Amino acid sequence: MERGLTKKDMQHMTIGEIVDFAEAWNERQKQGKEAEERRSKSTKYRLATPEEISAYNRS
Numbered sequence: 001m002e003r004g005l006t007k008k009d010m011q012h013m014t015i016g017e018i019v020d021f022a023e024a025w026n027e028r029q030k031q032g033k034e035a036e037e038r039r040s041k042s043t044k045y046r047l048a049t050p051e052e053i054s055a056y057n058r059s
Contacts (some may be wrong), residue, residue, distance in 0.1 A: 004025070005018070005021065
């Protein structure tokens with residue numbers, strides 16, 4: 001199973017535990033994707049160069 005469970009793990013779990021694990025895994029993946037989207041939409045800032053700082057301070 002691609003959610004990190006091996007066949008041996010699943011043999012020791014009940015159906016309910018497997019379903020709960022899959023739901024929790026899906027929720028973590030969803031939160032991760034949403035966080036990545038928020039980070040990609042955030043404004044990218046850059047540091048001012050020394051010349052820009054000097055020009056700003058002179059005015």
